[in-house]
Amino acid sequence: MISKKVKDIVESPSNGVIRKMFEEGAILKQKYGADKVYDFSIGNPDLDPPQKVVDAVREVAADTTHLRHGYMPNAGYPETRAAMAVKTAKEQGVPVTADCVVMEVGAGGALNVVLKSLLNPGEEIVIPCPYFAEYNNYVHNHEGVVVPVKTKEDFSLDVDAIKAALGSKTAAVLINSPNNPSGRIYDEADLVALTDMLKEFGAKTGRYPYLICDEPYRDITYGKKVATVFDKYEYSVIATSFAKNLSVPGERVGYVCVNPACPEKADFIAAAIFCTRVLGFVNCPAFFQKVIAKSWDAECDFSTYEKRMKEICEVMDYAGLKYAKPEGAFYLWVKCPDKWNDDDMAFTNHLKKYNILCAPGSGFAGKGWFRIAYCCSEQSILNSKEAFKKAVIEG
Incomplete structure (x- = not known):
């Protein structure tokens, strides 16, 4: 049944x-x-x-090395994880090492891995509205509860509303910038206010909610830059993919990167690797891990x-x-x-x-x-x- x-x-x-x-x-x-x-x-x-991606596809396809299409560590190829660390360090403005990264099956896979790694049954994920339609299903997949929070009239973050939504069951706040569907980019001042509030909440309660940043649209902006988070809040994690910026949504290649300053970094990465395996992904597709390692910085x-x-x-x-x-x-x-x-x-x-x-x-x-x-x-x-x-x- x-x-x-x-x-x-x-x-x-x-x-x-x-x-x-x-x-x-x-x-x-x-x-x-x-x-x-x-x-x-x-x-x-x-x-x-971009042409750099096309060229990388041809190069990787021509590789006939023994076990070229075999298993690799669940976290991904070491050279691909290292490349994503370089990418994230460039975006976040802080040093990032390969052991902060786990390769995932697109941003959807990355978010499911993060949520499974963090959630106990009945715990809550606070999400500013509007938000990507699948977030509800992703959270419910892992027995969590979505707590929607209204944004301001211009769809910027209402930090006071987020603060009011936090409680003893809050596991994380999930933000998406640029936002799907509103196209809003959460600015520097809002993220400073949000992370200051989360630090204050953590110091008061003893539990610091994670800040999950879903960023597949990070590069697609119209004159406004996406703010950094790793320099603002230790319990932050990026979930992203190359579906939108490199136009390869069907290839399902993405990654999770935890803040290198996170006190739970080792535990988080161990959990993410385990969850990647048991959710049935096993690993990010081998072919496109090799492609992305060679072409992630393609000009778009x-x-x-x-x-x-x-x-x-x-x-x-x-x-x-x-x-x-x-x-x-x-x-x-x-x-x-x-x-x-x-x-x-x-x-x-x-x-x-x-x-x-x-x-x-x-x-x-x-x-x-x-x-x-x-x-x-x-x-x-x-x-x-x-x-x-x-x-x-x-x-």
């Missing part, structure tokens, strides 16, 4: 809305033609990987995303829809028209009548909003202009 818990989640209207929309889009494109369907459902980057041009961001904002202005202007990532967070009374599920279903596919905000703990993924063709964005206008007028 199927697990009741899983069955209830699967049958929930808000479960898997992004993937459902993506699959519906494929059907609509077959029916009406790809140029007449405006699919903004899924964050599937459509830029090709994200100006196309910035151009599309401006274009989709112009479409929303034309249609009379309000939105939060993104500072990074490739999503636009849009408010449903007032007449829909915050029923984002109904409004996104209404949009489908005009062959527009967007993800309802309820799946992101953002009732009354919807998400547009503009990592799609420029023509699709431009051609959607009249369809959005018509949908708003006729709604």
Whole structure:
């Protein structure tokens, strides 16, 4: 008999809305033609990987060394872990060594490993809203409880609200910057305030909540830099991947890096290695570990995303829809028209009548909003202009 818990989640209207929309889009494109369907459902980057990645793929594929495709240590190849340590040190501005890194199966795998490593049954993960739809499932996978916390009106962190949500069962605070779905980048001052508050809470209670930073969009920014955390808070950990910046989401390569100053570093890494094994990942895919070690620092041009961001904002202005202007990532967070009374599920279903596919905000703990993924063709964005206008007028 199927697990009741899983069955209830699967049958929930808000479960898997992004993937459902993506699959519906494929059907609509077959029916009406790809140029007449405006699919903004899924964050599937459509830029090709940089040439350095392509060259590394060819080089690694040509390697016929004995046991080239065999097992390696569960934590990953030593040279790949060392490369990720160099990468993280460059981003965080502090020295990082390879023993702080565990290679993982994408950022989703990395987050599941972190959560399994930290959570006891019934413990809580505090998450600012809105947030990536799968966070709920990831936390529930490991018998944890999600504590959603509202952000400010501009979707920046409300540190006082996060403080009020902390308690004896708090295992961690999970932040995602640039944020999916709002595109907000949490600034330096907010992170200083957040980490100061966490230190104060830890000193008072004897338990320092971990600060988990989910950063697959770190490099995709529009003039604003993502702040560091390792120099601010010892109990911090990065979970990330190369899915978005290098456009290889299907290759499932990412990593976890714990702050080298963390007092529990050795225990955390041992737990992460164990969890990587027992969750069934065993190890990050061997082939792309080798590829990433050679190409992680490939130069990327994200100006196309910035151009599309401006274009989709112009479409929303034309249609009379309000939105939060993104500072990074490739999503636009849009408010449903007032007449829909915050029923984002109904409004996104209404949009489908005009062959527009967007993800309802309820799946992101953002009732009354919807998400547009503009990592799609420029023509699709431009051609959607009249369809959005018509949908708003006729709604």
